[in-house]
Amino acid sequence: MAEEKSEQKKLSRRQFITGAGVTVAAVGAGAVFLGNGRNAEKAEDAEQASQALEGAVPITLKVNGKAHNLTLQPRVTLLDALRERLQVTGPKRVCDRGTCGCCTVLLDGEPVYACLMLAIDAQRHEITTVEALGTPEQMNAIQRKFVEKDGLMCGFCTPGFVTAVHAVLAKNPNATLDEIRKGLRGNICRCGTFNRVFEAAVEVAREMRRA
Ligand code: FES
Ligand code: FES
Structure with a gap:
């Protein structure tokens, strides 16, 4: 009887180890799968980034008295060019649709909403932000x-x-x-x-x- 019990214990231990092994293997496989997924995501990001630059054109913006050469898509707003590309973050993005004025900059001295203007159209103008004031x-x-x-x-x-x-x-x-x-x-x-x-x-x- 005692022998039977010990045999049962051994069996259940063996079953547990086998089961655990399967689980570990599955998790490992999952990790490999996740790793591949991440690589695929990275590749996708890189492709998207290169696609995002498709149609990009060289432009020059004169901001606070300094000329900056940039390469960006014609659809990029002046606000994005200032904040994301030139790190000029004084003009704030709040509504991003021309209703709040938080992104106001001066274009040749005239106040404009930077979120409503394309960066490409701001070329050949003096752009002044709060940083220069x-x-x-x-x-x-x-x-x-x-x-x-x-x-x-x-x-x-x-x-x-x-x-x-x-x-x-x-x-x-x-x-x-x-x-x-x-x-x-x-x-x-x-x-x-x-x-x-x-x-x-x-x-x-x-x-x-x-x-
Ligand atoms: S962010 Fe509101 S008007 Fe530009
Ligand atoms: S929106 Fe907060 S101080 Fe004007």
Whole structure:
């Protein structure tokens, strides 16, 4: 009886080991399969990347006074070229469809939505982004006033607003509150800081007149 039990134990041990072996083999095979899958994915990515460059053309963008030579597809927006290719990330991507103004840049001094413009069409124009207007270390008068007036919360709309205020006041340093509001109507602040933004802009205009 004791012998029978020990034989059963041996059998079940053997069965377990055999079963486990099959499982390990299956997992191993799975790993090989996954490995092959990953290689296939990589190959697919590489193919997609090369396809993505199909039709790419050389272009030159003049951003903040510096010329940049790029090769990109004609469908690439100015915002993508700035942020993804040139790492100029001041202009923000929020709606990506011309409704919020967070991507505002200046094209020959005129505010435009970078998400609605093709990079290829921005050639031969002076593109100015918020980076050229002031830096955290050396803020311009508008940026300083935004801080002073608490004109931002999350800050996502701020580069667009600063750029748009710059455009409004560069054209008309005597801009009234109404004119400033009109000039900024293409910019939206989801955090609701409008009044403080307007207040900051009006005060900068006042200071510019005094200077
Ligand atoms: S991201 Fe361009 S308008 Fe909103
Ligand atoms: S501060 Fe958040 S969107 Fe304007």
